[in-house]
Amino acid sequence: MRIIIDAMGGDHAPQEIVAGVLAAMEKFEDTSFLLTGDEDKIRALLGGQKYDSARMEIVPTTQVIEMDDSPVKALKEKKDSSMVVALNLLAEKKGEMLISAGCTGALVAGSTLIVKRLPGIKRPALAPVLPTQTGEVLLIDGGANADCKPQYLQQFGVMGSIYMQKVFGLAAPRVALVNNGAEEEKGSELTKKAYQLLKRAPIHFVGNAEGRELLSGDFDVLVCDGFTGNIVLKFLEGCAKTILGMLKVYVKESGSAKFGYLFMKGAFSRLKQKMDYKEYGGALLLGLNGGVMKAHGSSDRQAIFHAIAAARKFIAGDVVGAIGQEISKLAVEDDGTEA
Amino acid sequence: MRIIIDAMGGDHAPQEIVAGVLAAMEKFEDTSFLLTGDEDKIRALLGGQKYDSARMEIVPTTQVIEMDDSPVKALKEKKDSSMVVALNLLAEKKGEMLISAGCTGALVAGSTLIVKRLPGIKRPALAPVLPTQTGEVLLIDGGANADCKPQYLQQFGVMGSIYMQKVFGLAAPRVALVNNGAEEEKGSELTKKAYQLLKRAPIHFVGNAEGRELLSGDFDVLVCDGFTGNIVLKFLEGCAKTILGMLKVYVKESGSAKFGYLFMKGAFSRLKQKMDYKEYGGALLLGLNGGVMKAHGSSDRQAIFHAIAAARKFIAGDVVGAIGQEISKLAVEDDGTEA
Numbered sequence: 001m002r003i004i005i006d007a008m009g010g011d012h013a014p015q016e017i018v019a020g021v022l023a024a025m026e027k028f029e030d031t032s033f034l035l036t037g038d039e040d041k042i043r044a045l046l047g048g049q050k051y052d053s054a055r056m057e058i059v060p061t062t063q064v065i066e067m068d069d070s071p072v073k074a075l076k077e078k079k080d081s082s083m084v085v086a087l088n089l090l091a092e093k094k095g096e097m098l099i100s101a102g103c104t105g106a107l108v109a110g111s112t113l114i115v116k117r118l119p120g121i122k123r124p125a126l127a128p129v130l131p132t133q134t135g136e137v138l139l140i141d142g143g144a145n146a147d148c149k150p151q152y153l154q155q156f157g158v159m160g161s162i163y164m165q166k167v168f169g170l171a172a173p174r175v176a177l178v179n180n181g182a183e184e185e186k187g188s189e190l191t192k193k194a195y196q197l198l199k200r201a202p203i204h205f206v207g208n209a210e211g212r213e214l215l216s217g218d219f220d221v222l223v224c225d226g227f228t229g230n231i232v233l234k235f236l237e238g239c240a241k242t243i244l245g246m247l248k249v250y251v252k253e254s255g256s257a258k259f260g261y262l263f264m265k266g267a268f269s270r271l272k273q274k275m276d277y278k279e280y281g282g283a284l285l286l287g288l289n290g291g292v293m294k295a296h297g298s299s300d301r302q303a304i305f306h307a308i309a310a311a312r313k314f315i316a317g318d319v320v321g322a323i324g325q326e327i328s329k330l331a332v333e334d335d336g337t338e339a
Numbered sequence: 340m341r342i343i344i345d346a347m348g349g350d351h352a353p354q355e356i357v358a359g360v361l362a363a364m365e366k367f368e369d370t371s372f373l374l375t376g377d378e379d380k381i382r383a384l385l386g387g388q389k390y391d392s393a394r395m396e397i398v399p400t401t402q403v404i405e406m407d408d409s410p411v412k413a414l415k416e417k418k419d420s421s422m423v424v425a426l427n428l429l430a431e432k433k434g435e436m437l438i439s440a441g442c443t444g445a446l447v448a449g450s451t452l453i454v455k456r457l458p459g460i461k462r463p464a465l466a467p468v469l470p471t472q473t474g475e476v477l478l479i480d481g482g483a484n485a486d487c488k489p490q491y492l493q494q495f496g497v498m499g500s501i502y503m504q505k506v507f508g509l510a511a512p513r514v515a516l517v518n519n520g521a522e523e524e525k526g527s528e529l530t531k532k533a534y535q536l537l538k539r540a541p542i543h544f545v546g547n548a549e550g551r552e553l554l555s556g557d558f559d560v561l562v563c564d565g566f567t568g569n570i571v572l573k574f575l576e577g578c579a580k581t582i583l584g585m586l587k588v589y590v591k592e593s594g595s596a597k598f599g600y601l602f603m604k605g606a607f608s609r610l611k612q613k614m615d616y617k618e619y620g621g622a623l624l625l626g627l628n629g630g631v632m633k634a635h636g637s638s639d640r641q642a643i644f645h646a647i648a649a650a651r652k653f654i655a656g657d658v659v660g661a662i663g664q665e666i667s668k669l670a671v672e673d674d675g676t677e678a
Contacts, residue, residue: 133581146519146527180485180569188485188566211573215581227527230519231567232574234550239578242472242554246613250606267589274585 001030001315003308004095007037008064008082009102011298014038017101018045020304025051027305028312034095036061036082061085064102067297071105075113083107087114090290097291097311099282101299108144111285111292118320120327121287123152126226126294127160128233128283131274134217138164138173142283143230150193153177153223154201158330159286159323160221161203166317167310173220176209178228183208190225198223201330240275244268282307284314291320340369340654342647343434346376347403347421348441350637353377356440357384359643364390366644367651373434375400375421400424403441406636410444414452422446426453429629436630436650438621440638447483450624450631457659459666460626462491465565465633466499467572467622470613473556477503477512481622482569489532492516492562493540497669498625498662499560500542505656506649512559515548517567522547529564537562540669579614583607621646623653626666630659 005021007014014037021033032055035042039060046056063081065074078084083102087110090098098115100107104126112124125141140160145152157175164173177198179191186208187195198205209219214232224232282295282303291314295307344360346353353376360372371394374381378399385395402420404413417423422441426449429437437454439446443465451463464480479499484491496514503512516537518530525547526534537544548558553571563571621634621642630653634646 133584143519146530178570180482180566191485191566211570211575212577212580214574215577227519227530228567228570231517231550232570235553235571235574236550236578238551238554239575240582241551243579243582243610243614245472246470247606247610250609254605266593267586270589271582271586275582 001097001312002032002034002095003311003315004034004036004086004089004098005304006082006086006098006100006102007035007042008061009100009107010295011101012300013101014041015045016299016301017304018042019301020299020308021056022046022049022051023301023305024308025055028308031308031312032056034059034089036086036089038062038064038082059085059089065106067103069103069106071103071109074103074106075110084110084114087111087292090292091115093290096315097293099293099295099304099307099311101282101295101297101304104143104294104297107292107294108285111288115288115290115292117287118289118324118327120330121323122149122155124285124287125152125156125159126229126283127163127286130215130233130236132215132217136168137215137217137219138221139229139233140221140223140286141226141229142233143226144285145226146230147227148190148225150190150197153190153194153225154197155287155327155330157198157203157205157221157223158201158326160223162322162326163284163286163314163319164220166319166322167313168220170220172204174206174218175203175221175223176206176219178214178222178224178232179208179210181208182210194223202326236275244272282310284319286319286323289320291315340436340651341371341373341434342650342654343373343375343425343428343437344643345421345425345437345439345441346374346381347400348439348446349634350440351639352440353380354384355638355640356643357381358640359638359647360395361385361388361390362640362644363647364394367647370647370651371395373398373428375425375428377401377403377421398424398428404445406442408442408445410442410448413442413445414449423449423453426450426631429631430454432629435654436632438632438634438643438646438650440621440634440636440643443482443633443636446631446633447624450627454627454629454631456626457628457663457666459669460662461488461494463624463626464491464495464498465568465622466502466625469554469572469575471554471556475507476554476556476558477560478568478572479560479562479625480565480568481572482565483624484565485569486566487529487564489529489536492529492533492564493536494626494666494669496537496542496544496560496562497540497665499562501661501665502623502625502653502658503559505658505661506652507559509559511543513545513557514542514560514562515545515552515558517553517561517563517571518547518549520547521549533562541665575614583611621649623658625658625662628659630654 063078126144127140128142140156285292402417465483466479467481479495624631
């Protein structure tokens with residue numbers, strides 16, 4: 001399989017991106033890479049490294065979309081950016097998947113414009129994986145669409161369920177709707193209607209998930225609009241930081257706790273690693289006519305390696321093909337021409 | 340001052356409610372209480388206790404609104420419930436404030452129906468206080484209105500600002516809009532419009548707050564729709580539980596960490612207390628023609644005591660009067676008849 005990499009996207013590009021690719025090349029011998037970016041810089045990073053050059057191609061680009069660029073403007077004006085060129089390569093099927101740690105807004109807008117949606121898909125959605133007490137849960141939409149209609153949420157549920165089947169190997173992923181109450185009749189105008197549509201979708205819909213249950217491990221897919229998803233995703237980061245920060249202060253204020261901390265360091269760093277979503281290989285953009293993965297902006301070589309590992313499963317499971325098939329069935333059913 | 344207490348609301352009613360009132364009576368000698376509920380049960384709890392009976396009146400009621408009652412139905416059918424009677428007493432100005440640990444939905448709906456909104460107020464909002472790294476922050480709306488219009492959010496900002504001035508003594512509370520991006524142009528249809536209205540309101544509006552910043556301590560008031568507020572509030576509970584739960588597992592798996600934990604127990608229990616919003620005395624319902632406070636359903640005597648302490652500040656600061664004044668100014672300004 002072949003994976004396209006935006007080598008210039010993210011806070012630590014291109015160094016960490018290239019290092020992550022090199023690590024993946026060593027581990028996965030069936031995978032080749034197509035890197036877009038500043039050729040001189042990439043070549044300099046590759047100099048002296050041992051790798052199978054037959055599995056590494058560079059497509060030179062001259063521009064970079066920066067984190068503070070306006071997404072739509074940047075896509076128009078930076079046609080020779082590493083991200084836009086990478087998106088075009090994916091659209092031309094020069095690779096089966098694209099990974100970028102660049103600006104989320106530009107990647108979402110660019111994917112829709114260049115890679116295009118699968119037939120029947122209303123909106124592509126961002127689908128990051130979050131840690132739970134017992135494993136992982138997929139959040140969809142994690143921030144691509146601030147304003148949603150009920151049918152978008154129904155499609156998010158179907159796409160998320162397929163992803164968890166194909167990539168995580170679950171037979172019947174438990175799909176829940178993020179809502180402000182447990183009962184069926186609870187919710188906003190949006191979630192009340194989405195509940196009814198999710199009930200009718202060909203998924204294992206288990207009802208509403210309240211805020212306190214999101215990380216309980218009782219669900220495999222959490223469906224919500226992108227505004228809510230964005231808040232949840234970033235609030236998790238903030239909560240983890242706040243809670244560990246408070247604990248540190250209390251520890252510092254207590255002599256015996258300070259002593260105890262010395263023995264607990266290992267447990268703390270395991271927790272930090274668990275809460276760090278770099279470990280989970282980035283967020284998929286689902287619903288596109290190709291695989292696009294958004295790696296965290298602060299991705300290091302390890303994060304890029306994990307993203308590549310997840311991308312390989314995505315390709316092997318033909319998630320794009322499976323979503324296309326299920327959505328076409330759903331559209332027919334919703335027209336009322338099938339039971 | 341005089342505070343009305345729904346003695347039958349909450350998981351530990353009436354025992355813990357009455358015990359909390361007795362503790363407050365001892366501490367606050369200028370405050371008298373009007374309790375609604377099962378007179379026999381309340382009298383039994385008061386038996387043998389030393390208290391100033393001149394400051395304690397009981398209004399006997401025969402019904403209780405249960406947590407799983409449908410709010411609207413319960414309000415109609417349980418006219419002699421402790422909550423409905425308490426709301427009527429507040430509407431008749433028999434007390435300056437009402438505290439209930441009963442069903443949130445019934446309390447919100449009942450308050451609007453019976454106590455009624457202040458003139459000009461579009462929607463009353465629930466305003467709980469959350470812990471931050473450095474202190475506290477008010478979240479408004481914490482769950483009363485799942486669907487909001489931009490103007491509601493502007494009013495929430497004004498009400499929250501007044502509350503933090505009068506009850507927390509802040510000169511110019513920093514009011515932020517919970518949003519999916521830091522920049523002014525980011526947001527959903529709702530938040531983009533609300534941003535512009537908040538900018539024009541007579542408050543210290545400091546812009547957007549992203550999910551990861553909600554507990555940073557950089558803000559005093561967080562404005563959002565009630566759907567988002569409900570998710571944030573409950574997700575905080577879930578995150579704290581998940582994070583401490585994970586840490587516990589890691590600690591158990593490590594011999595030296597287990598040993599270290601013995602010395603850190605104090606720090607852990609301080610954190611638990613800090614994250615426990617019972618400490619913060621319940622959530623206000625702002626925008627009503629009277630003070631209504633929702634204490635947590637699992638309130639114990641300590642939580643009720645804290646709720647009463649907060650209620651006293653609310654009364655002393657005349658938060659209801661101040662909101663009424665500011666909102667009437669705001670309405671005029673929005674009509675365009677003032678600059």
